Amino acid sequence: MKCNGGSPGDCFRAVGEKGTIKMKKSIFTILSNRKLAKNTYEMVLKGDVSAIKRPGQFINIALDGFYLRRPISVCDWDKDSATIIYKVVGKGTEYMSKLSEGAELEVLSGLGNGYDTEESGVNPLLIGGGSGIPPLYALAKELIAQGKKPTVILGFNSKDEVFYKDEFSALGARVLITTADGSLGIKGFATDAFESAGDYTYTYACGPEPMLKAVYNTSVTDGQYSFEQRMGCGFGACMGCVCRTKYGYKRICREGPVLVKEEIVW
Amino acid sequence: MKCNGGSPGDCFRAVGEKGTIKMKKSIFTILSNRKLAKNTYEMVLKGDVSAIKRPGQFINIALDGFYLRRPISVCDWDKDSATIIYKVVGKGTEYMSKLSEGAELEVLSGLGNGYDTEESGVNPLLIGGGSGIPPLYALAKELIAQGKKPTVILGFNSKDEVFYKDEFSALGARVLITTADGSLGIKGFATDAFESAGDYTYTYACGPEPMLKAVYNTSVTDGQYSFEQRMGCGFGACMGCVCRTKYGYKRICREGPVLVKEEIVW
């Protein structure tokens, strides 16, 4: 993933789906909605996933009684369903956690640029913190399908928040767990597992901004970093999510959420 | 039903449930919701009906996505369910018409004074127009249970809007139908059936204001008239529904919706 300077839109076109939004608005039906860990839920949605092209893209979910949609990364998808994992942090995600199987959600899918797997090399390092972990699952899956050998560092606060450890392992990835309180795996932050991770060819990261920054400073390779931002539209119309990069202003919802290391401005 | 002068509240206490609101807030479950006639639906609700004491009272229904409740008269009730009949006239009633069996509604029940059957005499005349008809059903039922012989005039615009003709007959009431276009029964307005109705001892009316006024002018007996008004709270707090009467200002939601003929000011 190379990013050239230029105005918003240009960059997207250079790296994304060649200038055409694949965004789709459609109804998804909840196949399951289960608690994975403390405040953390996994929801499987059945519907038209044709707009979802890359790991790291997100969907934007309309919820009854809430004016704005809720952006959530795609954790995994197959031909007619998509899985998301979300943390209950406010009223919207709380509402989501109470939805039952069979309920319908109006969703915009296929949003954001997503991760590019081309430059990963053979031993990419994937680092996720908390609710930033989900998109790394589809990424690890794709990398493994390409014959690469990813190492995955999953950072949590505490053991009771840990999820998808076994799922990542089942994909064939090497998995390292960190917890801030030391209740599981390596005690400390995700970056504290860099040493145990050994050599790596490329860095993929997703998580809260302080974690991204720590990874940015620790990592010795190029990489791609996925950012969160409060969003209005989620598809590029409102300029609500714009951040500065070395190559101009970018909409996290469209030229992002994934930025390449070289363009990031803290 | 006698009404003395005085400030709002006094009147209510004199004729109603002796000063105690029987209002209840509770959840009702939809047992059925079926189309009866053009734009007209009947909904049966299961729940705590203990607050419903008299025909002519109403319930106030909260609907998701609508700020204010929708006031609808109780058409009939038994020990654990209540029936309402409503006409689709706007977004709220349209939403109601799409609700399915099993859906839950948050309802305030036991609102309004309701009809008093004490002074009806043996041959009361009940006159209802369109969506003003439903409360007359429970009223006719109660009058018949008291051994009285009500005649019921049901006024509609057209045959395709007619509902509950057989239901009223099945109670044992004498039923006269009028339609504005003459497609069923007597051609004309409800008041055009007065002649066919013959002698009567008392008048109960419910329907749009022009109809109430016509009944008021045609009827030769005392009577009780049920009014509609745009409501805020529906239980007496906001003064949104207040009308002038000969004995002071009255809240249609509390000292009404039923007013006695002698107090009405047009």
Place this chain on the structure above:
Amino acid sequence: MVDTRVNLSGVILSNPIIPASGTFGFGYEFAEIYDINILGSISIKGTTRELRFGNEQPRIAETPCGMLNAIGLQNPGIDKVISEELPKLRKVFKKPIIANISGFSIDEYVYCCELIGKEEQVEIIEVNISCPNVKEGGMSFGTLPENAAEVTRAVKAVAKKPVYMKLSPNVRDIAEIAAACEEAGADGISLINTLTGMRINLNNMKPVLNNITGGLSGPAVFPVALRMVWEVYEAVSIPIIGMGGVSTAEDVIEMMLAGATAVSVGAANIKDPYASKNIVESLPDLMNKLGINKLEDIIGGAH
């Protein structure tokens, strides 16, 4: 045990929740469905010198996340409020009462404030300056700082209780008006009254309200109310009763963080008669969750 007490000009409320004027009648009717003594206070329906019928019907319209009202200050007049309504309320309510006063002239405000201030039960007078100012040609007293200050000075000269000026949000700069009231001697500021709005009925293609326009309230106005409380907090040092769209304990905390000492709940009572009760009851849990021990400590905390 968290401490929910707040202090309005020396009047201690056991908690900051006050049903807003005009949305709770004269209070006693709610006593029939729950014990209203759990409330911090009650602001009773706005009172004028004479009995008023108010506006013709319809007076109510629905809006997205809110409602319009054009009641037109229906009330039995101050004499009857004192002789009938206050005693009825006092029988069932032992907490401080806030008397809400309206007027169409300075004289009327003065008359009402003087009379109502003598009532022992009344501990605060809330002066609603959002009603039309007849002398100045229909704009309300509350939309220009000079007028607001003039009413404040006049009522302060006679009022025996703390006076809270209740401001209209239909202004360019609410902080300026609040500051003028403080300067003129106000003991506190209540805000906001309703935003002027309207709806049109598509069936007859005429305004829904007989009065054409009405006052918008409910959750829709909450962000505007919060901003105005924030601005007024920066401009004055007297206590603020914040209101406008408050419907949950979370909203109460936001209002207090913006600068409110107490919080009125209006339209929410109309939507749900138990709204104020629910807010009072969920406040301690929310305080625990957010780590707030003493509610008073968070007033203005977001500045």
Place this chain on the structure above:
Amino acid sequence: MVDTRVNLSGVILSNPIIPASGTFGFGYEFAEIYDINILGSISIKGTTRELRFGNEQPRIAETPCGMLNAIGLQNPGIDKVISEELPKLRKVFKKPIIANISGFSIDEYVYCCELIGKEEQVEIIEVNISCPNVKEGGMSFGTLPENAAEVTRAVKAVAKKPVYMKLSPNVRDIAEIAAACEEAGADGISLINTLTGMRINLNNMKPVLNNITGGLSGPAVFPVALRMVWEVYEAVSIPIIGMGGVSTAEDVIEMMLAGATAVSVGAANIKDPYASKNIVESLPDLMNKLGINKLEDIIGGAH
């Protein structure tokens, strides 16, 4: 077949629906999801003399039935708008374009209006006077009639296209400001811009928006917008572009009955990218249902 055409100062729109400035980017991106030529017009993102990044993050907050934004007029600057954005839009959009102009000084307004007015595609200039007036100490040009008139006169002196002044709702008397603009030569009035509001984040107890306050829009403000359109219609005889919370064809009819000749759709596009399309498509059916043949006939019909 119903007739949905409307006439804005001689510019005929095939229907009154105009995505509002700032909520539709520069339009062309929506062409990727539907044929935007079904729209009456498009009001492009507000443009200033220089490129602007706008405010720091976060810029967006949610509210009941609405949203707050504090974008801060991010835009690529007028030169780039003319050289890059307008040509891109023109490629996919054959209808009249409304250019929305902002400024922090009268000079800047004049500069932008003169330049953009030369662009053939631009058929109306919408002058947003809701941005802070730096000279007068931060209040916006649109909150005092004198200032609004001054901007109007200045831009009218150079503009080659009809000029619509876009008013702020954060005022005491919007009719007065509209009348001052008309008097100063405005060809039309656009209203409303956003109502100033705020939210506080309970987790960190600080304002959600980095800018502290933001502009409230969405259905929550519809009744206020409708009332202001009504008032301005009574005060001026130039056309009005009505906006504020419009989300359905019903809302469009209400706006037009209140006095709008055309209607802008803002936040609704942000909530749902197909919102403007849905409104355009449902308008004829609604007109049939309400018995409206010629949409123009209902403008101001509720007065």
